[in-house]
Amino acid sequence: MRRSAAILLALAASACGRAGGDELLPKGETVLCSLGGARDFKAECQLDRSVVEGAQVFIVRHPDGAFRRLEVSEDGQNLLAADGADQTQSALKEGRYEVILGPDRYVIPAEADAAAQ
Numbered sequence: 001m002r003r004s005a006a007i008l009l010a011l012a013a014s015a016c017g018r019a020g021g022d023e024l025l026p027k028g029e030t031v032l033c034s035l036g037g038a039r040d041f042k043a044e045c046q047l048d049r050s051v052v053e054g055a056q057v058f059i060v061r062h063p064d065g066a067f068r069r070l071e072v073s074e075d076g077q078n079l080l081a082a083d084g085a086d087q088t089q090s091a092l093k094e095g096r097y098e099v100i101l102g103p104d105r106y107v108i109p110a111e112a113d114a115a116a117q
Contacts, residue, residue: 032107035062049112060106068101
């Protein structure tokens with residue numbers, strides 16, 4: 001038991017040392033984001049979509065490993081922060097959600113990209 005735990009720990013530590021550290025994680029859709037108050041948007045965030053207890057949930061993963069969990073409002077017009085103290089400002093415009101959450105901004109397609117599925 002100790003030996004297998006040590007092996008798992010060593011594998012996890014080696015993964016952290018790689019560029020980005022997330023090569024073992026599956027990639028979702030790439031979405032535009034402007035992180036930490038940056039002025040420009042970049043296609044560097046990953047989006048995972050799921051349904052949890054009947055609610056559509058989006059997880060936006062940042063390149064540094066941080067993430068935000070968002071839930072579609074009941075009327076489908078907004079994305080709401082699913083956890084954390086920050087409140088979102090968002091709106092559905094032309095088939096995409098435009099979201100502000102703390103110092104971060106995202107542009108998220110309302111429908112899944114068929115190529116990413």
